[in-house]
Amino acid sequence: MTDGPAPARGGGLFRALYLLLGVYALLVPAATALIAWLGVQGVVSPWVGLAALGAPLLLLTTATVLFARRRVARPLTELLRRIEAIARGELEGTLAIERRDEIGRLNRALNELAAYLVVAREARVDRRFLQRVIDAMPEALVVLDARGVIELHNRHFATLLGLDGSLTGVHVDSLVRNQPPGWATRVVRTAGVDNVEVDFGTADGPAITLLTSSAHLQAEDADAERTVLVARDTSAVAGLMNQLRQANAGLEESRQFFQNLFDAMEDPITVLAPDGEVMQANRAARAVFGRDVVGRRCYRAFRMRDSVCDGCPALQTYASRKSVSVEHRVFGNAITRISTYPLLGKNGEVRAIINHKRDVTKERQLEDLKANFLAAVSHELRTPLTSLKGFNKLNLRRLVRFVQPALEAAPHKVRVAFGKVLEDMQVMDSEAERLGRLVNDVLDLSKLEAGKLTLTMGEVDAGALVQGGIVATAALWRDKGLRVEAQVPEGCPPGWGDADRLSQVLVNLFSNAIKFTAEGRITAEVRVHEDVLRFTVRDTGKGIAPDDLGGVFEKFRQADGEGGAQIMKGTGLGLPICKELIRLHEGRIWVESTLGEGSAFHFTIPRADVLDDLERSIRAGPSITGL
Amino acid sequence: MSKRILIVDDENYIRLLLHRTLEELELEGVEIHFAEDGVVGLEKARALRPELMLLDVMMPRMDGLQVCRAVRRDPDLVGTHVVILTAKGQAPDLAPDEAPHEYLTKPFDPDQIIARAAEVLGIDLDFEI
Numbered sequence: 001m002t003d004g005p006a007p008a009r010g011g012g013l014f015r016a017l018y019l020l021l022g023v024y025a026l027l028v029p030a031a032t033a034l035i036a037w038l039g040v041q042g043v044v045s046p047w048v049g050l051a052a053l054g055a056p057l058l059l060l061t062t063a064t065v066l067f068a069r070r071r072v073a074r075p076l077t078e079l080l081r082r083i084e085a086i087a088r089g090e091l092e093g094t095l096a097i098e099r100r101d102e103i104g105r106l107n108r109a110l111n112e113l114a115a116y117l118v119v120a121r122e123a124r125v126d127r128r129f130l131q132r133v134i135d136a137m138p139e140a141l142v143v144l145d146a147r148g149v150i151e152l153h154n155r156h157f158a159t160l161l162g163l164d165g166s167l168t169g170v171h172v173d174s175l176v177r178n179q180p181p182g183w184a185t186r187v188v189r190t191a192g193v194d195n196v197e198v199d200f201g202t203a204d205g206p207a208i209t210l211l212t213s214s215a216h217l218q219a220e221d222a223d224a225e226r227t228v229l230v231a232r233d234t235s236a237v238a239g240l241m242n243q244l245r246q247a248n249a250g251l252e253e254s255r256q257f258f259q260n261l262f263d264a265m266e267d268p269i270t271v272l273a274p275d276g277e278v279m280q281a282n283r284a285a286r287a288v289f290g291r292d293v294v295g296r297r298c299y300r301a302f303r304m305r306d307s308v309c310d311g312c313p314a315l316q317t318y319a320s321r322k323s324v325s326v327e328h329r330v331f332g333n334a335i336t337r338i339s340t341y342p343l344l345g346k347n348g349e350v351r352a353i354i355n356h357k358r359d360v361t362k363e364r365q366l367e368d369l370k371a372n373f374l375a376a377v378s379h380e381l382r383t384p385l386t387s388l389k390g391f392n393k394l395n396l397r398r399l400v401r402f403v404q405p406a407l408e409a410a411p412h413k414v415r416v417a418f419g420k421v422l423e424d425m426q427v428m429d430s431e432a433e434r435l436g437r438l439v440n441d442v443l444d445l446s447k448l449e450a451g452k453l454t455l456t457m458g459e460v461d462a463g464a465l466v467q468g469g470i471v472a473t474a475a476l477w478r479d480k481g482l483r484v485e486a487q488v489p490e491g492c493p494p495g496w497g498d499a500d501r502l503s504q505v506l507v508n509l510f511s512n513a514i515k516f517t518a519e520g521r522i523t524a525e526v527r528v529h530e531d532v533l534r535f536t537v538r539d540t541g542k543g544i545a546p547d548d549l550g551g552v553f554e555k556f557r558q559a560d561g562e563g564g565a566q567i568m569k570g571t572g573l574g575l576p577i578c579k580e581l582i583r584l585h586e587g588r589i590w591v592e593s594t595l596g597e598g599s600a601f602h603f604t605i606p607r608a609d610v611l612d613d614l615e616r617s618i619r620a621g622p623s624i625t626g627l
Numbered sequence: 628m629s630k631r632i633l634i635v636d637d638e639n640y641i642r643l644l645l646h647r648t649l650e651e652l653e654l655e656g657v658e659i660h661f662a663e664d665g666v667v668g669l670e671k672a673r674a675l676r677p678e679l680m681l682l683d684v685m686m687p688r689m690d691g692l693q694v695c696r697a698v699r700r701d702p703d704l705v706g707t708h709v710v711i712l713t714a715k716g717q718a719p720d721l722a723p724d725e726a727p728h729e730y731l732t733k734p735f736d737p738d739q740i741i742a743r744a745a746e747v748l749g750i751d752l753d754f755e756i
Contacts, residue, residue: 249740379685383733385640386644386733387644387736389734390648391640393737394647397737397738432734436734
């Protein structure tokens with residue numbers, strides 16, 4: 001508004017009108033007086049005088065009316081139309097009235113008004129857009145003025161407070177519940193808040209906890225500074241947090257359960273890191289090794305040594321990823337067994353080692369007692385057995401050598417009776433023989449089960465083992481007219497085991513095969529697998545019923561043999577002994593059979609050529625090392 | 628001079644059984660002597676210097692292994708063939724100069740015993756076993 005007219009100064013239009021009125025005021029009395037004087041003088045007739053007076057007046061009036069019409073009424077009409085248009089919201093377009101008078105000013109004012117209205121309308125559109133944006137926010141947004149009064153807020157804020165209407169103009173302190181008085185003032189004036197849980201609520205409505213942060217909008221004028229609060233409803237998060245807390249509590253409960261379980265173990269149990277550091281210790285371990293055992297090195301904590309112990313089972317477990325058991329004789333007769341088990345990670349690596357210490361003195365004493373008892377019993381059984389069998393045999397020989405020839409002339413009855421005596425004494429002989437084997441097998445098995453039987457491990461020749469088994473049972477299979485074949489691949493690598501014990505297993509399997517095969521053949525095979533040698537003894541015998549397959553390795557299970565009395569009856573301990581022996585070799589023994597077609601007994605032993613020294617030493621079996 | 632067999636066993640009937648088993652050798656002039664424990668056995672061995680000694684293992688006072696060791700170390704008894712009568716699996720590891728010349732497993736076969744004895748003593752039995 002550069003040339004806005006000062007309202008005190010009169011406009012050009014009024015000045016023109018005043019001029020016309022002034023001319024009227026001067027002309028009318030002057031003309032009237034002139035006509036009156038001329039009339040009195042009789043210069044002119046009164047009509048002419050009147051006409052002379054009226055004509056200019058008429059002219060003047062017509063001029064005035066025309067002027068007013070052109071200069072006032074028409075622009076006013078246009079202005080009116082424009083005002084009506086503005087009222088309808090048609091703000092565009094201006095009137096071209098370039099005048100300095102009131103009409104011109106009115107037009108300019110109208111144009112300014114229209115321009116202002118355009119700006120205002122745009123501002124209103126901006127503000128509505130802004131409102132829509134902040135209403136769309138999932139968070140509550142509140143703009144506070146410098147005093148803490150709400151200047152603007154989004155709908156979400158009102159909704160959270162359970163309101164439909166506007167909270168504009170309300171001091172935010174009146175909506176805050178859990179904060180000290182004057183909270184808003186402090187937020188506005190000082191640092192503000194960052195993720196603070198604030199309870200908002202109207203006086204009569206419910207409160208809601210909002211996680212509130214603030215931002216400050218700086219301005220030159222302190223009164224124009226604004227503070228924006230952004231608040232998030234945390235109840236959904238709170239639900240999640242609650243679930244998390246419950247899950248945590250469950251975890252803690254189960255952790256506590258396992259800790260209690262761990263602590264309830266009577267034996268000292270520790271968890272070792274691969275480097276031997278004690279990571280965890282149960283109560284018994286803390287009692288034995290000291291309360292500060294966790295964090296110390298195992299050899300120091302357990303055995304007061306400065307370096308790794310010889311034959312450290314944890315190291316063996318770490319290297320082999322297998323459980324290892326070692327027994328120590330400590331302090332006189334006490335025997336401690338250390339068992340280590342690997343805790344494997346996702347990729348099969350050893351993450352930790354469980355170390356279980358157990359005092360096995362009593363177990364070993366009991367086992368010794370049992371073994372001594374069994375040894376004594378078997379000796380005591382064997383001695384009379386030896387007498388029985390020996391005297392029976394002597395008598396048989398005497399009868400055959402001396403009595404039989406003398407009876408040739410005896411009556412038939414006497415000779416028949418004598419024949420029966422010989423037969424019965426033969427039965428006594430074979431039964432005494434069986435009793436002897438039974439005593440031996442019981443002794444063997446009890447030693448095996450007590451872990452008293454130590455294997456003498458070494459490289460074994462598979463072919464020689466098979467041939468040895470065939471030769472040892474030659475009397476049996478020849479007697480029954482069976483064929484025996486061996487199939488051992490050329491260049492078969494050596495196995496790792498105790499040759500005598502493996503031979504015992506093979507002889508046992510051959511005897512069994514022969515015992516249950518009336519005709520056909522026995523085949524012994526050796527197959528080379530990746531880590532193991534697999535031995536198979538296959539027969540064409542009567543086979544084993546599916547229901548009986550599972551029990552063949554159990555003690556005192558035996559079926560009737562095929563082919564009559566020349567085959568010795570078994571003790572029912574042969575296969576259980578085989579099973580124990582193969583187990584000691586870390587091998588597997590199993591049977592496949594089809595009833596009526598035959599059976600195949602398989603067992604595996606490690607290949608010697610794939611074992612390293614450590615594995616060889618571990619596979620040597622449980623050992624007792626003295627201190 | 629006649630050949631001698633010394634039987635050392637604490638069991639009466641075993642001594643009797645061994646005697647009965649080997650008695651046919653007496654017909655060939657072999658003397659059979661007995662001892663009922665290890666101590667007596669060693670004394671008799673030193674006194675008699677037998678060609679063949681049959682030793683039980685488990686005996687009171689002195690067991691068969693100790694007797695065996697003593698006999699084998701005794702330079703006067705180099706001519707004594709020592710046989711230990713043992714149950715299966717009882718054979719202990721002994722140094723070669725302390726070990727018996729052979730083991731026979733109980734329960735033993737009389738035919739086997741007499742055959743071995745005759746062989747050790749160098750006697751041909753004229754009857755069929």
